[in-house]
Amino acid sequence: xxxxxxxxxxxxxxxxxxxxxxxxxxxxxxxxxxxxxxxxxxxxxxxxxxxxxxxxxxxxxxxxxxxxxxxxxxxxxxxxxxxxxxxxxxxxxxxxxxxxxxxxxxxxxxxxxxxxxxxxxxxxxxxxxxxxxxxxxxxxxxxxxxxxxxxxxxxxxxxxxxxxxxxxxxxxxxx
Numbered sequence: 755x756x757x758x759x760x761x762x763x764x765x766x767x768x769x770x771x772x773x774x775x776x777x778x779x780x781x782x783x784x785x786x787x788x789x790x791x792x793x794x795x796x797x798x799x800x801x802x803x804x805x806x807x808x809x810x811x812x813x814x815x816x817x818x819x820x821x822x823x824x825x826x827x828x829x830x831x832x833x834x835x836x837x838x839x840x841x842x843x844x845x846x847x848x849x850x851x852x853x854x855x856x857x858x859x860x861x862x863x864x865x866x867x868x869x870x871x872x873x874x875x876x877x878x879x880x881x882x883x884x885x886x887x888x889x890x891x892x893x894x895x896x897x898x899x900x901x902x903x904x905x906x907x908x909x910x911x912x913x914x915x916x917x918x919x920x921x922x923x924x925x926x927x928x929x
Contacts, residue, residue: 838911859898
């Protein structure tokens with residue numbers, strides 16, 4: 755014999771409804787009142803604040819002297835207080851084939867007074883910007899010049915920074 759519920763079934767139904775219905779309402783209210791950030795599906799952006807190697811060039815800055823130097827560059831980009839953001843860079847110049855400390859120091863001191871710049875280009879070779887380079891001498895504990903370094907920043911939009919290729923194009927003029 756089956757019981758269709760009757761009064762006992764109705765009371766039991768109200769108790770179940772009260773337990774789950776009100777509990778569900780309470781949970782709904784708790785979830786509803788919780789605020790959380792909106793999550794959207796988009797690709798993760800690279801961390802542009804990390805230093806990125808942009809390449810190196812080996813060249814002889816003095817036409818009459820066959821000694822070569824290594825010219826290398828690292829960059830990063832950080833957002834600015836206002837648009838467009840900031841390109842940070844470190845440029846180093848060192849002897850490609852060191853000889854004696856004194857001879858290398860004299861040569862680096864001589865070429866430190868040359869005028870340098872770096873063209874940043876896109877992947878097709880079009881110039882995006884030119885950075886003038888002003889080297890500072892790196893000096894060891896004995897007073898010898900061991901390298902040349904420039905570290906500075908300049909305004910640059912993220913859109914332009916993303917176009918910069920890993921191929922640098924230094925230029926120089928020595929007097």
